[in-house]
Amino acid sequence: MKRITALLLAVLLLSLPVISYTEQTVYQKEENTGRDKDSYPYIIRMPFATWYLAKADIELLGEDAYYEGLYAILDEVEADLADAREALKGYIPDEIAPIDIYTDFCGKAGIAANASAYYNGRGNFIKLFNGWKIARISLQHEYVHYLTMHCAQNPTRFGFWAEGIAEYVSNFICKNRLARSENMGFEIAGYPQVMWDLSWNEEENCIDPLKLSYGLGAIAANGGLAGVSYYAVMNETIVRTDEMEKNLKPSELSMFEASGMIAYLVDTYGRDTTFANWNIDPNAMEAVFGKPFSELYRDWAAWNAEQCRIMGMQF
Numbered sequence: 001m002k003r004i005t006a007l008l009l010a011v012l013l014l015s016l017p018v019i020s021y022t023e024q025t026v027y028q029k030e031e032n033t034g035r036d037k038d039s040y041p042y043i044i045r046m047p048f049a050t051w052y053l054a055k056a057d058i059e060l061l062g063e064d065a066y067y068e069g070l071y072a073i074l075d076e077v078e079a080d081l082a083d084a085r086e087a088l089k090g091y092i093p094d095e096i097a098p099i100d101i102y103t104d105f106c107g108k109a110g111i112a113a114n115a116s117a118y119y120n121g122r123g124n125f126i127k128l129f130n131g132w133k134i135a136r137i138s139l140q141h142e143y144v145h146y147l148t149m150h151c152a153q154n155p156t157r158f159g160f161w162a163e164g165i166a167e168y169v170s171n172f173i174c175k176n177r178l179a180r181s182e183n184m185g186f187e188i189a190g191y192p193q194v195m196w197d198l199s200w201n202e203e204e205n206c207i208d209p210l211k212l213s214y215g216l217g218a219i220a221a222n223g224g225l226a227g228v229s230y231y232a233v234m235n236e237t238i239v240r241t242d243e244m245e246k247n248l249k250p251s252e253l254s255m256f257e258a259s260g261m262i263a264y265l266v267d268t269y270g271r272d273t274t275f276a277n278w279n280i281d282p283n284a285m286e287a288v289f290g291k292p293f294s295e296l297y298r299d300w301a302a303w304n305a306e307q308c309r310i311m312g313m314q315f
Contacts, residue, residue: 027074029053040102046074048081050098057105061131069132076177080140083174084147091275092151099146100125103135116185119145136178137185141166148278159233160250160282164258165275171209172263183207192219198313214307217260218315221301225254233258250282250293257297264300265289 029042032052040052051070058066085096104127111118117128117138126142128135144166148156156162170176171184179185184207186196191212199211219225225240232238234251244252253261265274269289277288286292291299308315 049101052102054103057103081143084144087169087173092147096151102127105131117142136182140170140176144169154279157279161278163233164262167255167259168262171213180206215313216256217304218308220254220257230254260304261300264303
């Protein structure tokens, strides 16, 4: 599944201070002896992920910068992946194999022109594009795809559930240390500037993912996406027309609408009911929740507005 953003950035690590870095013993790299060893000469094995380090990326960034960026995030990666597993406990197996993670900062994959990262369901791996800074924003989201699309007994099949659950777990349930460290990609994602002040967490000195999700959900529910190009859960960039506004389909929702609706369903109908049915056709939600999608969307919009009011976010 793809998480597309308008990312036209080159090497982002150039802004980092140039310092020497000593590898942590627990994360020592080893030579790759597999068939892809020419492209990925080194790997790092960790409890929840096996990293494949691209020769071309090391040459692109320079060895010091590449490894500095990598080792700077590994502890947070393990903590965030552990959080995602805990959030889905009971709906995924207790024993889960480490996910393979590849870097492709050179953008050799065609999708790299528009993607920050993606989970490849066929190959069962995560690939990261555009450098370490961007990787922080998307990694936990993509890992949730691995958990719900590959590991779960009843895998998510539709974009509404797959993307909604990934965003819900990452932004509503988990700390998401990696994304917080880059303010949820606020500076590059084109979010409305008003959301900076409304979602800022003074105590943690960063954008609050929960506030940002509620706020952007409210903007969308109030017609803020009309005429706007955005990435929908159908994994396509679309423009919301007036006709779409009148009769929204589950596949046409933005990430924030979908994740907000997941949060609403969990709050209203319970976690078990929601997660146990995350593979049903979202156009047939009435069979489970007693209301058609259009009515559930309106109910979510009202619920979301109330959450914004409680959190002191007024639009």
